[in-house]
Amino acid sequence: MERAIRAQAKCDIKAAKKLRLPWWALVALGVCSFAACALFDRYGQLNMALPVLDCVGIFGFFIYLKWRLRKQPLFWAIILVLAGLHALLVWYIPWNGKWVPAIAVAGMLSVDLCLMLWVLAAVETFLGAPEAANGRST
Numbered sequence: 415m416e417r418a419i420r421a422q423a424k425c426d427i428k429a430a431k432k433l434r435l436p437w438w439a440l441v442a443l444g445v446c447s448f449a450a451c452a453l454f455d456r457y458g459q460l461n462m463a464l465p466v467l468d469c470v471g472i473f474g475f476f477i478y479l480k481w482r483l484r485k486q487p488l489f490w491a492i493i494l495v496l497a498g499l500h501a502l503l504v505w506y507i508p509w510n511g512k513w514v515p516a517i518a519v520a521g522m523l524s525v526d527l528c529l530m531l532w533v534l535a536a537v538e539t540f541l542g543a544p545e546a547a548n549g550r551s552t
Contacts, residue, residue: 415539422535427528430479443471461511464519465504472523473497476530492537496530 435443447467454463473493483489 418539419532419536422539423528423532426479426531426535430475430527430531433475433479461509462504465507465509468519468523469497469500469504472527472530473500476527479531480534488537488541489534492534496533 450467451460451463454460454466473496477484477493480489
């Protein structure tokens with residue numbers, strides 16, 4: 415069973431490494447990010463903009479990566495639990511407006527995504543999802 419979890423997670427991580435966004439999606443993300451920063455600044459919470467945008471981005475990427483599971487209620491239940499945990503982290507960690515190197519943020523987000531993929535692979539395997547048992551991914 416542990417081998418199936420490892421195989422599923424590694425397969426998902428390989429698939430994540432291969433994904434590339436088209437130019438129009440990057441432009442749309444930039445415009446949405448600018449609008450979100452303006453909105454957070456308007457309400458005096460600009461220091462919260464980056465953590466919230468990072469969480470939204472990582473969950474968007476996670477859902478896109480695992481889109482084949484969209485019809486499974488378990489997938490959405492896991493998304494809700496993970497989103498709730500992330501919301502608590504964003505809400506209770508004191509964020510400041512100081513500069514953080516992009517490589518540090520990217521590293522934390524990569525670890526976060528990998529952990530979420532491992533959690534989903536473990537739950538899929540324990541509940542006997544056929545795709546997890548075969549080690550297949552997108």
